[in-house]
Amino acid sequence: TTFFNCLGISNGNRWRQLRCFTLSTLRDFGMGRKGMEEWIQEESKHLRARIRSFKGKPFDPTILLSRTVSNIVCCLVFGQRFSYEDKQFLELLNMQFFLPQMYSIFPWAMEQLPGQHHTVFNKFEEIRDFVEMKIQEHRKTVDPSSPRDFIDCFLIRAHQEKDNPSTEFHYDNLFATVINLFVAGTETTSSTIRYALSVLIKHKNIQEKMQEEIDSVIGRERCPNMEDRKSMPFSDAVIHEIQRCLDIVPFSVPHYALEDISFRGYTIPEVLF
Template sequence: MIVKTLFDYMDLSSWLLLGFALLLLLDLVRNRRPHNFPPGPWAMPFVGNIFTEINDKSLAKLAQEYGPVFSLRRGSDRMVFITGYKTVKEALVTQLDSFIARPIIPLFHVTFKGIGIAMSNGYMWKIQRKFANIHLRHFGAGQRSLENYIKVESNYLCEAFKEEQGRPFNPHYTLTNAVGNIIASVVFGHRYEYNDNSYRRILELDNEAVLLAGSAISQLYDVFPGLMEHLPGPHQTIHSNYKQIVKFLTEEIEKHQEDWDPDNPRDYIDVYLAEMEKKKDDPQAGFNTEVLVVCTLDLIEAGTETVATTLRWALLYMMHYPEIQKKVQEEIDREVGQSRQPVLADRPNMPYTDAVIHEVQRHGNIVPLGFPRMANKDTTLGGYFIPKGTVVATSLGSVLSDKNEWETPEKFNPEHFLDSEGKFLKRDAFLPFSAGKRVCLGEHLAKLELFLFFSSLLQRFTFSAVDGKLPSMQAVMGFTYSPQEFEMLAIPR
């Protein structure tokens, strides 16, 4: 009787209020923090901490308040952040098998589909990564073959800079094209001219997608994919860009299939086609055309964007620190001279140049959050319980600026990588490529490229600002940290 009377008095507003209260209660029950789960700031009902900025400064503040292991809620999912060298090392190296899985990231899952090299898991990931690693390390004559490709491309790059005749120009896509040509030679068996609009367009589309992936609206897609896929925004541009890139890669693979000679493999695609024949009875390994497209995309993207961005930072630092640029050039002149190109064998005799490159990577902090991982088993880290399936981000930026590991973490200082005698000094906390079983597949190739491209450019040019106005050092936050677009002068030496 009382319930009936209560119902008689309730109007639409009352029903809506009751419904909201019930939903709020359900949200509180469903999203209770698990026992001994890493702490974090209060999360808003339904949406969690989606308004909390995720960058180096905000993460440093949260780590200061909650400790090196803390969590944020995005929608109904909790994400754990791991900061500082000791804790990141414990997660990636000491607990080698605890955080090797990749989560489903809706923004990228549309294209990468949980297959290929970067986003796959389990047996497929192990087989595909091993296959790619073997090809990268033993391509042609191995390291010597890769070095020759980079030396040839360095010449093309320097000639392109020389053609600017000391006038102001933006080096962005010339650098990207040069770096992209190295992985293109490995994957496709050939390079592309810098005026090849088809390949340049692919590089531009990829760069735009990487930048847009860091926007707040794009990240909302990961929280509410069902809603966001029907709304306009940068996430739609990302998906459109990847569709065009996939179309380009598919056409390249089809060309290879038309004139494929299994007895004379030319590149990664050719050896992959051969492996598809060998692995017909092992479908779980994933050797098929669909996976090949994604693997090719993985290699092109990972082998271009980060190295090209690092080189852009390097030129920017040289403009801001002309005294450092001069010391690099003096070392090159002393150890190499002007009659030949720098080669990899010169690196042990060029500790200052090597230190400058490493400091660009450290201070430039290209991939501050690494790539998301997932706990593939229940584990404990920093005294907190992290259940299987929890998404985890290891803050590489916090490692590269850890005050306990670096003498002047906020300052661009090549001395971080030199001992008291001026010899190159390896640092344990230098982890721009991450660590553990998911360490960057292209680390070896990237180091080759950075040394040979950078030393060749500094051998032949002095870089300075246009009209003495130094470009901004403020980074653009995308999936990577990249410099703002800038123009420079490349004065032949």
């Protein structure tokens, strides 16, 4: 039931409060702004170093991209990055590929159906322990006057509303939102990059034009920054076109009717998924 507390699946007042708080908090820590630039640039160095370690040999970038993107999310949520070999970090990444998607499509059936997904369910307790450990670490060290990350901000807000019996700022929602941020922040972004690489491999002429623009504007001696975007119209257009054409999240999130609706002779009852 934990996943039903998260941003992606909850509804109504819970969704509005958590969404508003989460967006506001992440923006305060630099999401979508220049403040995240140093984190992204630093993580890109680790990514480039790992790619170079393959010495030109073929490799599957899926997990590597997930580790890279997820570490940027970790900076926002936990205030730290993790080693690419960290066992608990890798377990968290492995879970996000399968469990949340299955819960969002068939939440009432997954525990009853046979299959390999039960292995992932069994590991959920390990992930819960990992996140609980991080939350407990934050509880012991949080400074209300100087929050370090999303968890700190949530704990501070929870303390402010501790006497409100209907508050949405409690442990279950914190835990679920942290997991949700990994899923939404990691899977969609890393999948977009992975598909973009596939498109560029297939269309070498586009790949070459992008490389020319990158070499011309950025060169090969420094990291790119957000200011470079306005000087790179071709690369910007390619990225937007990839996002337009590719169906990164085919099932999206569950939806249901807020009231009885009649559509083309069919009646869709209220609260029907």
